Amino acid sequence: MSPQGRVENGTIMVVTATKQGGWLTILVVYGIGLGAMSLVGILSPLAVRVTADLHAPAAAIGLTIALFSLPAAVMAMVGGGIVDRVGPRRTLVLAAPVLALADAVVFLARDVWLLDVGVLLAGVGYVGVLNGGAAMLMGSLDGAIRTKGMALWSTYAPVGFSVGLLVAAPFTTAADWRVAPALHGAFMLLCCAGTLILPQVPPRKAEGVPVRGQVTRLFAALRRRDVLLLAVSAAMPSMISYGTSLVAATYLARVHGVSLAASASIVAVAKIAAVLLGGTVTGTLLARDFPPRTLFTIMVGVGMAAQFLLFFPGSPLTLAVVGLMGWLFTFGALSGVCMAAMPLVAGQALGGGTVAGTVNQFVSLASFLTPTIYFASSAWGGYVAIALAGLALALVALPGVVSARRLAPVVSA
Numbered sequence: 001m002s003p004q005g006r007v008e009n010g011t012i013m014v015v016t017a018t019k020q021g022g023w024l025t026i027l028v029v030y031g032i033g034l035g036a037m038s039l040v041g042i043l044s045p046l047a048v049r050v051t052a053d054l055h056a057p058a059a060a061i062g063l064t065i066a067l068f069s070l071p072a073a074v075m076a077m078v079g080g081g082i083v084d085r086v087g088p089r090r091t092l093v094l095a096a097p098v099l100a101l102a103d104a105v106v107f108l109a110r111d112v113w114l115l116d117v118g119v120l121l122a123g124v125g126y127v128g129v130l131n132g133g134a135a136m137l138m139g140s141l142d143g144a145i146r147t148k149g150m151a152l153w154s155t156y157a158p159v160g161f162s163v164g165l166l167v168a169a170p171f172t173t174a175a176d177w178r179v180a181p182a183l184h185g186a187f188m189l190l191c192c193a194g195t196l197i198l199p200q201v202p203p204r205k206a207e208g209v210p211v212r213g214q215v216t217r218l219f220a221a222l223r224r225r226d227v228l229l230l231a232v233s234a235a236m237p238s239m240i241s242y243g244t245s246l247v248a249a250t251y252l253a254r255v256h257g258v259s260l261a262a263s264a265s266i267v268a269v270a271k272i273a274a275v276l277l278g279g280t281v282t283g284t285l286l287a288r289d290f291p292p293r294t295l296f297t298i299m300v301g302v303g304m305a306a307q308f309l310l311f312f313p314g315s316p317l318t319l320a321v322v323g324l325m326g327w328l329f330t331f332g333a334l335s336g337v338c339m340a341a342m343p344l345v346a347g348q349a350l351g352g353g354t355v356a357g358t359v360n361q362f363v364s365l366a367s368f369l370t371p372t373i374y375f376a377s378s379a380w381g382g383y384v385a386i387a388l389a390g391l392a393l394a395l396v397a398l399p400g401v402v403s404a405r406r407l408a409p410v411v412s413a
Contacts, residue, residue: 025140026149028194029133032096033156034163035188036129039102039122040068041164042180045249045264047375049177056112062375064116065246069371071123072130072364083128088135089198095128096192103185107178130360139201158328161245162268169268172260222358226345226399231362233296234338236394237303239366240387241331243374245271247383248310248324255380256317266321274328281333296337296398300391303330307387311380334394345399 043050047061075082083091102125105118133156137149167184171177222228245267253263285295309315309323338359377383 025198026137028198029136030153030156031194032092032129032191033133033153034160035191036099036126037157037160038164038167038184040065041161042168042184044246045165045168045172045260046177046180049172054109054112054115059375060112062371064119065371066368067116067120068123068126069364069367070120071127073368075127083131083135088132088139088201091128091132092136092198093195095125095132096188096195098125100185100188100192103181103188106181107185136198136201140199158271162271165249165264165268169261169264172264227358229397229399230338230341230345231359232397233394234335234359235362235366236390237331237334238363239370240390242367243370243386244327246371247374251311252320255313256320258317267324270321270325271328274325277329277332292337293398296334297395299330299333300395303327303391304388306330307384311383313380
């Protein structure tokens with residue numbers, strides 16, 4: 001390995017050439033990603049049991065889960081720069097133990113405030129995984145294996161949430177709910193051991209540019225109207241999908257009379273299958289020059305209908321599950337269009353990382369607000385109204401550049 005230099009926007013970037021990862025690297029990084037998102041999936045179907053055990057009002061779990069997204073909502077734009085400075089391996093080596101420690105705090109919590117501390121700590125670890133995971137795959141892999149690794153990485157969030165639902169399912173009744181975070185903690189300890197075999201990806205440092213200039217470039221996207229519009233278009237479907245995932249298992253169990261364990265399992269399996277299918281179909285259509293704005297518009301309509309079928313009490317369970325899968329398919333498609341539009345919005349003036357960081361900042365802020373919004377309502381009409389308003393806003397905000405047919409195909413998260 002030898003240092004190499006290149007110039008980006010007048011800045012000398014010092015990079016050490018290193019491509020030494022393989023499928024083992026992908027599996028370790030993906031496992032950490034699954035673990036980072038699983039805790040929220042675990043707490044969602046256990047909300048009633050947890051709050052009752054801690055003698056807290058049922059609505060308190062909304063704030064608790066929202067705290068998971070708070071660190072990302074604050075640090076999403078600058079997190080990538082931190083990873084570049086310390087290196088992705090060191091970031092993941094630090095993040096995995098933080099997530100394991102968060103599980104220990106949740107396990108030991110006897111008051112809701114300590115539960116809040118544990119979930120907030122998990123959110124801090126998630127920021128490291130959010131930025132460090134992708135940086136590790138991009139920095140240690142090359143060629144076709146990097147393409148496959150990044151495609152797999154794009155699915156870690158929905159799959160991780162679903163894994164959490166499956167882990168929590170057996171503990172929604174008589175068993176001690178604390179066993180679920182204990183199992184999650186054991187998995188994170190295994191991930192801690194896995195980080196030791198990750199390859200070294202040297203930090204990337206900018207030379208010759210003052211700190212003030214670097215900060216100015218970091219926030220340059222906030223002055224671009226099309227970037228902000230794309231961020232809104234991406235954040236709304238993400239917020240609705242997150243909120244739907246939080247309440248769907250409990251809602252289906254309550255309205256259709258199935259056990260919470262069965263309901264959580266249904267939601268988990270549907271989410272894994274439909275999100276992956278939606279992203280894959282979207283990439284195929286865009287690669288064949290299907291007009292992206294037309295696709296987005298069609299999917300907004302499908303999403304509205306799917307949300308109604310899912311939450312309308314008169315829908316039989318089978319039709320409600322069809323609505324759930326229809327919505328998750330829609331989310332994969334909407335996210336796919338937004339992700340594919342990022343290079344067009346970035347153009348020559350902005351780097352792809354800057355645009356992605358700005359979009360991720362909006363998504364993180366929306367995710368932070370989502371639990372409070374969704375747990376504040378238990379009526380089906382409220383859930384549907386949120387979805388209709390959010391999808392309409394996403395369609396209106398979609399920037400004009402998305403009318404272009406040539407978008408890079410993606411596999412959406």
